[in-house]
Amino acid sequence: MRPKKGQDVATRLTQLLNSPLFDAVRAEQPQSVNKVIPIFGDVTEPELGISPSDQKVLIDNVSVVFHSAATVKFDEALKLSVTINMLGTKQLVALCHRMMSLEALVHVSTAYCNCDREQVNEIIYPPPYDPEKIIQCMDWMDEELVNVITPHLIGKRPNTYTFTKALAEHMLLKESGNLPVAIVRPSIVLSAYREPLRGWVDGWNGPTGVIAAAGKGIFRTMLCNGSMVADLVPVDLVINLLVCVAWHTATTRPDGIKVYNCTTGMQRPITWKDFVGNCFNYFHKHPLRDTIWYPDGTCSTNWLLNMVGETIMHIIPAYTMDGVSKMCGQKAYMVRTHEKLKKAAECLEYFSTHQWQFTNTNVVALQDRLCIEDRREFSFDVKEIQWQSYIENYVLGIRHFIFKDPPDTLCAARKNLQWLYLLHRCVQVLGVVLAWRLVMLRSSTARSVWLSLLGVLLRFARMVPTHI
Template identity: 55%
Template sequence: MLMVTEAMAAIDGPALKTSISDFYLGKTIFITGGTGFMGKVLLEKLLRSCPGVAKIYLLIRPRKGQSAQERLQQLLCSPLFDVLRKERPLDLQKVFAIEGDITQPELAISVTDRTLLSQSTNIVFHSAATVKFDEKLKCSVTINLLGTQRLVELCRRMTQLEALVHVSTAYCNCDRTKVEEKIYPSSVSPEQITSVVEALEENLVDTLTPKLVGNRPNTYTFTKALAESWLKENKGDLPLVIVRPSIVTSSINGPLKGWVDNWNGPTGIIAAAGKGLFRSMLCDANKTADLVPVDMVINLMIVAAWKIATQKTKEIPIYNCCTGMRRPITWHKFIDLCFIYMRKHPFSEITWYPDGTVTSSALQNTIYRLFLQWLPAYVLDGVVWMLGGKPIMVRVQDKLCKAAKCLEYFTTQEWEFDDSNVQSLSLILNERDKQEFCFDVAQIKWEEYIENYVLGIRRFIFKEEEASLPKARKQVSKLYWIYRILQVMSVMSIWYFLTLRYAPLRQLWSNALRLLVHLARMLFIVK
């Protein structure tokens, strides 16, 4: 019997060790990027699902006249922490601000705080990064590469460190169509890029950026790849693990389904389309949209830290956190579902009926945008200007088109992200941990998820309460009929001008017009 038990332990490994929650009992955690989208979800999940955690330190940079402590208090007032404030308010007192800056030497952390972290930290989550796709290379290198190097220097002085989780991106290797869970060699070394960025003026770096970035679409994916390459060569004995999410979107589960607090990625485009401001996008509708809920990424990060701490390895475990292999959805399906739920749960004060099109033709996309976005924007701004108001629609369109341009590389291509390590990690969890820290993307029900995503944008981005829905639905219903009538009128006008020379066709056009007028009258009588 003893031999059987030992054999099972050898097979199951960490599955027979402490649970995830028990592992974090008494642990001290240090988080960079804690004020960001993913950082907030990570903080809330650790407090809610690992109640035994001792302390959590957040690296926070003072800004806009706010101290690090003031920013922390503002963060904890987010609706994301409502459940904790109600059920376990004292747990919020476990969170402390460490004043610092990821862009500065020694992370701009005071000597006292560095000593504190060095002596007490058990787990480090490094999620601080600039996620702007169009960020200048100098800034992107400073944050994503040099910031990672500075954090590693601090981690080497942490005498109690058990796990370091580095958040990368699945698209750091987007110059390949198939991406395995490994670190690929870089065509240029991190040291070379650092030397160039530090030696040259920013305008010269900007000129060289396209050549340096090479086949990658932006500085974000490029510098994330450089950071991975540097970590591979310089991690030493650090218990390092890398998590690579694809396109991170709203939460799928508790405490708030659909929670999102930024305009990044698809969120901003959905919000604009729901308001009737965005109507065309360059996209191959049949390609896979590799979207992953933020809380599933966070669950994987928490479990990955447990795994590396309880099962040491000299290798760097890599986890591609993606949906394309296990639960794929095409852009066509995703966009259709977004429009369905934006009409079912419309935003308030929309400009025009939510509708739109996607095309893989750059020429068609340009034409659509010209007539469906830019022309109406100039007309509306002209009217507002004549009435003495402040025109804004052209500026809005300019921002939307720039945001869409950043996404085009990802909406016109697709990748095969191997996630074997993620699947293996899931298999060693007990049933309770699989539920509490779920990162099994095969469980995603896209229809339900996207509906909550739209509702989340409505509630958390536009700050609209559920009570405003009836009024919003009446408005979208009116705009629907106006939209359809204008479509019919446009078609009939074109038809009329094409048939001016042919009497039978003119008569047919007149009969059709009379029928439409009659139907319109009947519609208003019924109403």
């Protein structure tokens, strides 16, 4: 753990353990939180930034390691991404080799590290480059040169994140030697399904930032193929799988590195259309307190239509609202917010317009090895997911944990949404009328077609008998 925003590691740990995430633990076993000992470190530093004395503590006492430290920014600069995702992994493995009682090292990768393949099996694929040479290149190249060659290096992969995570897996294969190592590859991780709290979510990563903005009514269109599978997985199912993988690795010591694809697309698929549609439905049922516009939107596979939609539904309203805010002496923020949302949506577009088949034979086999009690306690069976209730809790989680909206604000939020709905429909009707009027004024052909249609309707009306 490293200091952040002026807080040292002890303060950050205390803040974390006092969060709602650990309410149940503090209630049932209040002394258990005292067992957590923070270690100062930074994966961007030599030897992970861990002091010699702390290294000795780890070497003498640690038996299970979960390696989840990574930069998850899809558009991270390649140099920093290599430092964190690859060099950080290499240094951690070196530390693990010194641990006297190591039973399992579980590396958290991503299902999309091999997104240049349509079918991704539970194996480590050959890397596009030697990971060691990539690290060496980052050492002597300056940032500007690295940025220039980045598109060529990552090839068919959409970003530096998937590229470096793929190389990190192969580096793990080379560096681990006889260590008991396993790799878990989650797909798109969302809120908790059951534990510690239904719908628990605390970050804006992945689709959550875009979905939250859609709930506010300020994000309404993005490139997305609604018919394709959205491979979403609840965070608590991922954690349960990690625990079980560590147990299995420690007790069986399998030959080589076992890979586990933690995904839902093969066993419990949901399309992007259904996911987004259900999110909107539940934002209508459980609206946010300060909703700016009526939550609604579309998924488009046509970049031109999406660009037109962005202009009409994002850019023009953002500049209009900022203009009004400035005239009223208030802070303008909508244009800046839109730019951030556009960047986030662009990072997601590749994953919402493509589809993969992730095999999960090892995950299913591990589940079969568990006794009934352990299956219940450490459930990671994605076939149990009920998407309707899960998405409703996801929306409620965004409302409660992201926006901090108390339950007693729901009634007022619903009344506000009713007015926004009426305003939304009025604006739509006005837009259609203005568009029709503009076409009539500018196009003689359109006027002729309209007059001809009116003539046909009038002649048809005269033919209808007025009495029986």
